[in-house]
Amino acid sequence: xxAASAPLTKPGWLRELIAVWGYAQRNYYLxxxxxxxxxxxxxxxxxxxxxxxxIGVGSGGSAEEIARLTTFLLIGSMVWSYLSMIFxxxxxxxxxxxxxxxxxxxxxxxxxxxxxxxGMGVYAIVYGMARVxxxxxxxxxxxxxxxxxxxYLGAAGILAVCSVxxxxxxxxxxxxxxxxxxxxxxxxxxxxAVLLLIxxxxxxxxxxxxxxxxxxxxxxxxxxxxxIRETLLEGQTFGSQWDNxxxxxIMGAVFPPLGLWLFQRxxxxxxxxxxxxxxx
Amino acid sequence: MTxxxxxxxxxxxxxRNIDKRFKKGRKDYAYxxxxxxxxxxxxxxxxxxxxxxxxxxTLIRVISTLTLPDSGEVDVFGxxxxxxxxxxxxxxxxxxxxxxxxxxxxxxxxxIFGAKxxxxxxxxxxPMIREILDGIGFDFTRVNEPMEHLSRGMQQKIALARALLxxxxxxLLDEPTTGLDPRSKKDVQELIRAIRADHESSILLCTHDMxxxxxxxxxxxxxxxxxxxxxxxxxxxxxxxQVGDRPPTLEEVFMAATGTTLEEAEFENKDEKKAA
Numbered sequence: 001x002x003a004a005s006a007p008l009t010k011p012g013w014l015r016e017l018i019a020v021w022g023y024a025q026r027n028y029y030l031x032x033x034x035x036x037x038x039x040x041x042x043x044x045x046x047x048x049x050x051x052x053x054x055i056g057v058g059s060g061g062s063a064e065e066i067a068r069l070t071t072f073l074l075i076g077s078m079v080w081s082y083l084s085m086i087f088x089x090x091x092x093x094x095x096x097x098x099x100x101x102x103x104x105x106x107x108x109x110x111x112x113x114x115x116x117x118x119g120m121g122v123y124a125i126v127y128g129m130a131r132v133x134x135x136x137x138x139x140x141x142x143x144x145x146x147x148x149x150x151x152y153l154g155a156a157g158i159l160a161v162c163s164v165x166x167x168x169x170x171x172x173x174x175x176x177x178x179x180x181x182x183x184x185x186x187x188x189x190x191x192x193a194v195l196l197l198i199x200x201x202x203x204x205x206x207x208x209x210x211x212x213x214x215x216x217x218x219x220x221x222x223x224x225x226x227x228i229r230e231t232l233l234e235g236q237t238f239g240s241q242w243d244n245x246x247x248x249x250i251m252g253a254v255f256p257p258l259g260l261w262l263f264q265r266x267x268x269x270x271x272x273x274x275x276x277x278x279x280x
Numbered sequence: 281m282t283x284x285x286x287x288x289x290x291x292x293x294x295x296r297n298i299d300k301r302f303k304k305g306r307k308d309y310a311y312x313x314x315x316x317x318x319x320x321x322x323x324x325x326x327x328x329x330x331x332x333x334x335x336x337x338t339l340i341r342v343i344s345t346l347t348l349p350d351s352g353e354v355d356v357f358g359x360x361x362x363x364x365x366x367x368x369x370x371x372x373x374x375x376x377x378x379x380x381x382x383x384x385x386x387x388x389x390x391x392i393f394g395a396k397x398x399x400x401x402x403x404x405x406x407p408m409i410r411e412i413l414d415g416i417g418f419d420f421t422r423v424n425e426p427m428e429h430l431s432r433g434m435q436q437k438i439a440l441a442r443a444l445l446x447x448x449x450x451x452l453l454d455e456p457t458t459g460l461d462p463r464s465k466k467d468v469q470e471l472i473r474a475i476r477a478d479h480e481s482s483i484l485l486c487t488h489d490m491x492x493x494x495x496x497x498x499x500x501x502x503x504x505x506x507x508x509x510x511x512x513x514x515x516x517x518x519x520x521x522q523v524g525d526r527p528p529t530l531e532e533v534f535m536a537a538t539g540t541t542l543e544e545a546e547f548e549n550k551d552e553k554k555a556a
Binding site for chain 2: 271
């Protein structure tokens with residue numbers, strides 16, 4: 001046996017880059033190992049999207065109105081499936097490690113928290129995209145969608161901008177299980193539910209009670225959905241969606257550093273109070 | 281710069297007056313470590329003996345930057361590990377009593393991931409994994425089986441292999457043989473001996489196994505209720521506590537130093553935990 005000295009002599013940035021790939025690759029390995037559960041969840045979310053699509057089909061009105069409402073609902077369902085996946089993967093970074101019992105090994109490794117969260121974020125985006133493509137193919141067999149004028153490139157651009165802010169939003173939520181192992185996870189589940197309610201996933205936010213509507217403006221999902229619907233249903237350009245893009249850009253610039261700062265404060269607190277331990 | 285500093289450092293580890301207490305109730309605190317000071321020389325193996333709840337795991341967590349001490353200094357190869365954790369983390373690794381793995385992933389997948397966290401690529405780690413696993417007598421045909429299919433002893437060997445992949449200059453072993461069957465225990469102890477001989481690592485070994493401490497360690501410390509009440513070679517400890525002609529066993533040294541047997545101390549600690 002001999003010990004290679006390679007990790008001791010590499011520059012810091014290269015080691016961090018290798019670790020980013022390590023986190024993404026580990027998540028791929030886990031997806032592969034839990035493949036049956038992945039199929040189950042994919043079938044479940046696809047069925048859920050179909051169910052919501054059929055609400056549109058059964059709504060009555062002209063064929064054009066039905067196609068438009070069905071497309072409106074399915075865009076909500078697909079975009080929520082993708083964005084909630086990113087948020088969940090990021091926000092569960094800590095609880096997942098705690099549950100598996102690897103939290104101490106990960107937190108004493110030299111890879112930085114930016115690296116860890118970046119690796120999780122990269123995988124969440126790639127995996128979320130792959131799931132949505134499979135869902136889209138499945139759904140396209142069932143409905144006549146109103147996508148004649150759709151600007152797909154514009155929609156993809158808005159989704160990409162929103163993904164960055166959602167990764168940051170997930171980082172903010174990821175700190176909760178560091179502060180309190182069980183309650184933290186409960187809080188992030190509530191945050192997901194609130195995002196679902198206020199972001200106008202299946203309805204316009206105008207139908208929400210007056211006091212609730214301003215909350216939608218705090219959610220990146222609201223701007224993403226509004227912009228994607230405009231580009232897909234109305235054929236609007238990416239540039240014309242500036243009103244939806246600038247809040248996403250601001251959130252994308254604020255949430256990741258804020259999330260990282262909060263995460264580091266949370267880690268310090270957990271190390272001081274001895275909460276950085278496995279559970280289960 | 282850091283590597284040069286580390287290579288020049290005289291000691292692998294220096295702890296000075298480490299205090300750590302945890303909140304028990306609203307205004308109540310329990311001391312896990314009380315003014316603990318010790319030095320681990322380069323290439324030395326120091327054992328820390330103590331019952332469950334004596335503070336051994338907290339001590340390892342403080343050194344491995346997982347827990348912040350309330351006061352005191354932790355120097356790893358001359359670098360302040362509390363102020364500069366990132367600088368020291370890549371030079372040390374830890375094997376704990378629980379096998380910290382993704383149980384559904386295979387040994388190979390866990391090892392590749394563990395190595396990457398320390399900046400070791402697949403191309404570098406795969407031949408090393410083969411070499412290390414062959415060296416420790418791990419059946420390589422089982423390397424792609426999920427970890428949960430392996431025995432505790434095999435999992436612990438993989439944990440040691442994972443640490444070796446990162447070329448640690450300081451190894452922290454927190455009860456690595458606890459709960460293993462006698463055969464696996466012997467295998468893991470052999471592996472620790474080999475690590476010491478082949479890797480020039482300095483090792484801090486926490487255990488409550490007297491025989492293990494005596495066989496593997498250059499010096500042995502006794503930790504009781506968070507206090508390091510003795511630290512010396514086994515021979516010196518025995519000499520210090522010798523009464524009459526017959527040199528005492530390490531169990532008798534422990535009893536003389538602490539006023540209790542290891543089993544009694546563990547029983548008391550369990551009772552205290554229950555009461556808390």
